[in-house]
Every structure is written in C-alpha cells, then in structure tokens.
Amino acid sequence: MSTETTGAPAQAVAGRPVRIRTLLILGASGDLTGRLLLPGLGRLLALGRTAGLTLVGAGSDDWSRQQWRDRVAGAFRDCERPDNDNGVRQLRLVAGQTDYHRLDVTAKGALAGLLAALEGPVAVFFALPPAVSQKACEVLGPADIPEGTRLVLEKPFGSSLESARSLNRTLLRLVPEENIHRVDHFLGKATVFNILGLRFANRLLEPLFSNQHVAKVEIYYDESLALEGRARYYDHAGALRDMIQSHLLQVMALMALNAPASLKERDLRDHIGSVLRASSVNPDFARSTRRARYTAGDIEGRRIPDYTAEAGIDPSRGTETLAEIEVSINNERWAGVPFILRSGKALGRPQKEAIVTFKPVNHLPTGFKGVDEPTRLRIGFGPETLRLEIDVNGPGDIFTLDRAVMEAQLHSADLLPYGEVLEGVLAGDPLLSVRGDIAEDCWRIVEPVLQAWAENQVPLEEYPAGSHGPAGWGTSRQDRPLE
Secondary structure, three states: OOOOOOOOOOOOOOOOOOOOEEEEEOOOHHHHHHHHHHHHHHHHHOOOOOOEEEEEEEEEOOOOHHHHHHHHHHHHHOOEEEOOOHHHHHHHHHHOEEEEEEOOOOOOOOOHHHHHOOOOEEEEEEOOOHHHHHHHHHHOOOOOOOOOOOEEOOOOOOHHHHHHHHHHHOOOOOOOHHHEEEEOOOOHHHHHHHHHHHHHHHOOOOHOOOOOOOOEEEEEEEOOOOOOOOOHHHHHHHHHHHHHHHHHHHHHHHOOOOOOOOOOHHHHHHHHHHHHOOEEEOOOHHHEEEEEEOOOOOOOOEEOOOHOOOOOOHHHOOOEEEEEEEEEOOOOOOOOOEEEEEEEOOOOEEEEEEEEEEOOOOOOOOOOOOOOOOOEEEEEEEEEHHHEEEEEEEOOOEEEEEEEEEEEEEEOOOOHHHHHHHHHHHOHHHHHHEOOOHHHHHHHHHHHHHHHHHOOOOEEEEOOOOOOOOOOOOHOOOOOOOO
16 A cells, blocks of 8 residues: 555555554553554554554553553564464564653643654554543644644544534544544454445345345344443443444444445445435334343352442433434335344343344245244354344144254454554555544434433333343343344
C-alpha cells in the first residue's frame, strides 16, 4: 500500500494511502492496551504484516520508559514462535525501541507537542474513555495535526445522537473523514466476509433473504461474564448502549443489505448506511423492547452477587444488564420482518449468533406426520460456525418428519480482533471502520428507546445470574432447538 523504505517521509503512491510509520497509543497504561491492543499488535508484527513501525505509548500514569517496555515485551511474548525467527526479531525490535510519555491529553498543547515530535504519518489510538477522547480532540486545532495523521476512536462513539454529531464535527475540523477510524473490534474481517460470502456467493440462499421467505432474524450476544471490573463504565452504559447500539446493529445491517457492487469500503459502507437509515423501533416500546437486570446467582461454580450490590454500582440509575429490541427495516426487501437484537451479561447459556428463521412451506402434503418445524440458518460468532436446521424423513417410519442439522466451521482470522483493526488503520483501509453518518444513525435508532426506559415506560425486570434470562421472554426459552 505504500513505500516501505526507512528514513524518508512516506509519500502516497498512485493516490493510495501511505502506511503509518508511528502508532501512538493514548491510555497506554490502561486495561484496554494491555489486554487487547498490544496482543493484537504483537500478532500483526509476528506475521510480518506491518514492517517499519515505531510504537509510542502515552498515559497519565508516571511510568518509566522501562516499565512501558516491560509491558510491551510481556504482551508480545505469547506471539513469539520458535519457527518464526523474523517475527521474533520484529517483536523484539519494536519492544526494545518503544518509548513512553507521561501526558495529560486534555491539557492544551500537550498532545500537539508530542505529535510534532514523532515521525509521521502517525496513527493516534485513543484507548481512553469516550469523554476523555472528546476533550483531547477539542483542545487540538487543525494546525496541531501533521499531514496524514489518522485518528482512531473506540466505540461507543459518543453517548447520544447529539454527542456523536458533536464529536463528528470536532474530528472533521481536524482531519478528513477518510483519516478517521471509528473502530468496531466486534466486526473482524472474518465475520464480515463470512456473512457476505454466505449470502451472496450461494444461489441457494441469496434469493431467500427477503420478506417473501424469512419469518424473523434474531441476533444474540449473551455472555456468562458479569461486570469483570468494568462497573464504572458499564453502569453508565448498560446493555443497549454497550452492545446493541455499538455492535449488533452493524451485524444486522450485514445480514440485511443488498449486494454491493464490490467489497471496497465505499460500496459496502454505503449499503450498510442504507439499511440503517431505513431502520427504526416501533414506538410502542412496551411491546417492541425489553430490559432486565441480574440478581444474585451461580455461574459455573462462581457466586455472582446481585448487580446492585457490585462495587461502583448506583442502583438508582436503573441500568439494564440484558436488553432486547425489535427493529423494523422499512424497505422493499425486509418490510414486515422483525429483527430481534438481544444482548446480556451473567447468563447461564452463552449465545453469540445470528439466527434466520424461514417461513413454513406453502403446502405440506397430507400424510406426513411429526412436527413440521421451520428451517433455520444459524451463523455463530467466535467460533465462526454455520448450522442449517431442516426437516427430513425420520428413521423407521418414513412418513414421520425428523430434524437434521448440517454443520460447518467457517474461516477464522489469523489475527486477533484488534490486530485486524490495527491492520486496517496502519494501511489506511477504513473498510472495518464505522463511517460518521452510520455512527449517528445507530444512535438515532436506539435513542427513543433509551428515553422511554429513562421514563420507566418499560419495566425493568430481573433474572437470576446463571439463568437464561426472565422466564417470560421467548428468547429465554430452555427448549429452543440446537442447544
């Protein structure tokens, strides 16, 4: 994608973006950096996918250069393989040369001064709380940003539609849209292309993805994990903001979009945007949405306290730990098909998949016995799996319908999720980044729901930790197929 020579400023080649020379991580001493970013970068380096990169860390903690280098080396160590000498050399080179700066990113001139001292082009990864990232950008001016700088922000992007719009305006004042990466680590390339390949490369499936044949689409991200030390963030976010707004709406768009002309970022993101612009939640929120919060319970031998008893939780906020919304996509392909998005914590049945339930056949010949169940296609996320559930003639009595399952393992990426994110950032490929208008539309879809919940138009139900969720929810049934 770019010149790979060292010591000279990187120049664009034939209009293509240049490869980043320096990765600056803000919030370098934080949990996100140590647990996800550095291991992702380490795998990327070990595979030889980003040569000539300089890593710089900055944070509010008073760390020495050696403390930072020890953290980087420790995170990279698991990426070393004895049969990959070049990868090991690259990991140790980056870890041995990286530097750390103590920095208050919200202080005027502090971040600008550091950017001016780094070899460009620079990618600035804001591994910080969204509010801090916004303040850091607000104290920068266009003259403080060297040419070619890329700004990388974590989702959730803002905390509301208005805050997302405000942040977009701030960022566009600093750099062009193509240099803004609003990253969604949940959507790795493998997940995206598995869905697109399955839908558009198979004549058996592509014509069936419409309201003529599909009864409903369900997208789940149910976790057995509870707060795991994230109370301070989570109690201000909740399940709807944290997962459905930030991630599951993007999965929904991939499941629903029309075939793009190509897999280039503009074609694909234009089609994602088209789906989301057509999407809304029925304003009868007591019927179209649900929310709940976990109480004390047991998960795999671990005792989970009541959510309201967790350290750092303010019970008066009414934060939900399980959210479910029904989205309508008001276009010709999908009008009338409910898209049910659900995500929650501290559940006894982890479930991370999209389920397409097809309508029953128009006519089943008289004489068949047994239960005629709908055909279902299930796409799993991590591990990437495909399961097709169909009716067939059963053993013994050939007139009796029985259930059969066809399964396949889909391609998994050789990079960790944050490695995939960083590869796109460093190469200037925004395919896996969320465009500004799309980020705003995600907030537009959920904001009326959040307002209704704040006004208690929808009851906050409860479920014991380790259960499948509130017993009255259809999505919590224990007798659901293919468990």
